[in-house]
Amino acid sequence: MSPTLLAAAAPDGPSLADFGKDPLWISIIKALFIFVFLMLGVLFGVWTERKVISRMQHRYGPNRAGKFGLLQSVADGLKFGLKEDLTPNTVDRVLYTLAPIILVVPAFLAFSIVPFGPSVWLFGHQTPLQLTDLPVAVLFVLAMASIGVYGIVLAGWSSRSPYAILGGLRSSAQVVSYEIAMGLSFVGVFLFSGTLSTSEIVASQAHGGTVGLFGLDIPLPSWHVVLLLPSFLIYTITMLGETNRVPFDLPEGEGELVGGFMTEYSSSLKFALIMLAEYVNVFTVSALSITLFLGGWRAPWPISLWDGANVGWWPMLWFFIKMVLVFMFFIWVRASLPRIRYDQLMAFGWKVLIPLNLGWILLVATMRVLQVESNRVALVYTLAAIVLVGCIAVWFRFDTVLQRRREDREAQVEAEFAQLRDAPDAGGFPVPPLDLPHYHGAERKEVPSGSN
């Protein structure tokens, strides 16, 4: 990126150079604001989720505490605080207490790099509406998410209960593998905005560039969600997986694991902390999706024609509206989709999302090279053609092998049918094995399947 481009990007919002100049008390005000925002967000987010999901299921939902049941979460929180804090006898006490804290602290820390708006005047100081920014801010969020995994694992392990440990293991495997796909879906954004800092990523979505293709200047849309739609879709799926939400909420699949890793946490403040961390994580991934793909605090198209839309305090409203919409999406998904099976979850993450992502990154990188260095077009096209031909060759090879396997299997099934047709006492159809476990009386041992 040339310096002239960077200089031109400056009025689009704060950049990295604008950070680290606040007096301490302004930083404290911002941190306090984020804390209060998240706490109120969780209180009313839980209420919204319960209410909306109830209406989607033709129920009323909470409607006793306060007007429209608005105070239901407050009542729940008070109840959590007043209940007896039971600690099972054999738990590892230090880790059992520490686990909810390990879950909550990184969840809150990750929000410190979310841009809420452009620079504003706050008590005589001009300051960006963002607590802090790093040259590698997005990596920081991923790192915080990966520390949060420890809370889950340790909560599961230290509870000393098979359900809890299974839930913890499932959850850690799920979060670690979906984090890879999530990190890869950011790469396209990094390639287009040329930075990992959140404020500059938002600034890079102010104006779409143009691409010169076959002598035509085609204007590109400014929000990354349009140009990098595959990245955005993959991120949307991984953000559901990363936060253990439906349809990926297997760690707490109550049908098989009671309550997952939090089974042994009785309804006390520790349990409240775990729930708090889950909701804050949902808010963090929502805010990240807005920052990276949905234009950050920038106003959407019809409003952005108004000159005052992207200055002052207004952008906080756009950010909040986008936040509510993304959270509504979470609720909608929860109301519509069933939970998927664990092996499907892992296969989907590793065999679909990651390879798709890698292919897409290759494509995006090629496009970027064409956009940036137009003097090597011939070389790039040649390389792209070679890669494409290679991919097709590999695909054909796998396809023929798969085809052969499929034919083999069909032939085998056909042979079995032919054999069974000769044995009419079996009904002429493949029947379930007859050596399934049977009860043979009190003296004899049970005969397991497949032991003949």
Added chain:
Amino acid sequence: MNEAVPSYLSPTGQEIVFLLLGAVAVGSALLVVTTKQLVHAALWLVVCFGALAGCYLVLTAEFVAWVQVLIYVGAIVALLLFGIMLTRAPIGRSDDLDSGNRVVAAIVAVATAAVLVTVVVDGFRTAYADLTPGRGSAEALGGSIFRNWVLPFEALSVLLLAALIGAIVLSRTDIRGR
């Protein structure tokens, strides 16, 4: 690296933090090998890697620091814990954790440390790196890797790829040796 060497007797705040983080790293590394509780050993390893990431942060290598947290703390020790918990994860003390080779291991560890410390002290005796922020950003690091160190980078990539394919081959039961 500049020639003016500040005195060791008046350390700056950064240097004090760096030394403290180093002490935490060494102390937690010792606890990894001496603790009697298996899972706690893995957790002390997390503390050790975290302190190392803190050291990188103090040296203004932000990208390396967060990658250290992301990969070593977030993935490698998590997988280690995963492995321990899938096989056996006793709560409380286990008495069979001490290996018979621990004297030899301690000697090798101390010798390695001595070699490394002498090499570093000898190589950078009075050199002093000034810590201007921004040198360890992703941009600077990427430029350095892909301009000056492409060949080692590619060699490492091929090594990692080989390890990946090896892991797949080892874990698949339907590929037989000939």
